[in-house]
Amino acid sequence: MTSFATSPLTRKLSAFVALSKTELDVLDRLHQRRRSFVAGRDMVHQGQSDQAAYILSEGWVCSYKLQPDGTRQVVDFQIPGDFLGLRSVLLRTSDHSFEPIVPIEAAEVFKSDLLTAFAQTPRLAAAIFWAASRDEAMVVEHLVGIGRRDADARMAHFLLEMGSRLALVSLGTKEGYDCPLTQYHLADALGLSAIHVNRVLRQLRESGLVTFRDGRVSFEDHAGLVDLAEFDPAYLDQTGPLLK
Template sequence: MSVVQRDIPFARKLSAFLPLSAQELQCLRQLQSEPVAIRRGAQLIDEGQTGHKAFVLHSGWACSYKDLPNGNRQIISFPVAGDCLGLRSMLLRTADHSVLALTNAVVSGVDGASLLENVMRYPRLGAAFFWAASRDESMVVEHLVNLGRRSAVERTAHLFMELVERLSLVGLAKGGEFKCPLSQFVLADALGLTAIHVNRVLRQLREQMLLTVRNGTVTIHDLDGLRRLAGYKGGYLNSQF
């Protein structure tokens, strides 16, 4: 791992919820340890691990997941730049899920004691962290509805609608287009489908001129149409205080 320069997605995300002062932004910079570059496949958190740090993801993609006894994997979420990984598990002492890097990435560790000390010193910053954690919980609720009640095409459309909104917030999506490293096998583990079924659904969405996934890029051709198909409301991603 090598030391790299800091990036701004985390501050940009929190500032979208609540404008941060110069002192609060400086606190964010001091709160984070030196960012390091990690390789694709690096394990950041293991389920059952204790005493670990949380991580801020500056660039790249990760996934949080749980392994099942039969060898299957359920992906819970896809953290992207600007997200904080493992915060709940750090506060609860024991990690209840695992996190790995899906791409080469840049992260910085956040020590639990320093985090608590600084959010007490800067209550508005604490409120912004609370918003980010609540937003993550809301996404898990939507993913539960996806797996339990939405059809395969609806849940796939919903996932891509959520991704484009999240990536737009940190400047990584523009005009309905964004880079996406998620293979059909990875999507299958998130959507509760087989990779073959995911392939069929993506073909259906392409034939309906809703979205195309090609060479690691997602292009949404009809944002309103995809939203209607997914039954997507997006209020749970509301970034306003």
């Protein structure tokens, strides 16, 4: 088995299906067109048509919608192993933008590549649709957070979700994870001002729950943070392979 068998995407999809050698080979072919992107410049912009999807191999990306007044709402953050723009490729037009937060490496995937892969390996297609459904579940959870959770619980829930997602691809643990996000990223994602984000992070740190400093999230009291956020990871659906 090749080193691709331990890639972030393989680790992620393996939470849904025990991948065969044939399926790993198809995934490997989807990674043939490798590209690099600089931080801060959109790789896909809102309203763009006929664009490719991307499989993120290294780095972090934010997906966002730009408002008429120039403000933006971050929809989600993508980490290694995530697809970027999968829905937009199938719908022909991107309804939001993707911006690398740090320099990234990604594989470019055309619609024809996906359709061929789906036809050749139906179980792999099911795993990719599982990943897309999981992404949708996270967006729903984010909507609940912005609408119904107070700022402390909203922040705690977000940091725990990112920790769970990163743990799935071996980039995080219950002790913490590296995180390149700024307070402005957090503000745009959580519907808070940057000043409020600073205040909330200070409160969580002073409560002995979590510290976010110098690009590192450190869980000081993981169980306490879970209680504060009322965090139930069931919507992330990553307890083990569902298909054999």
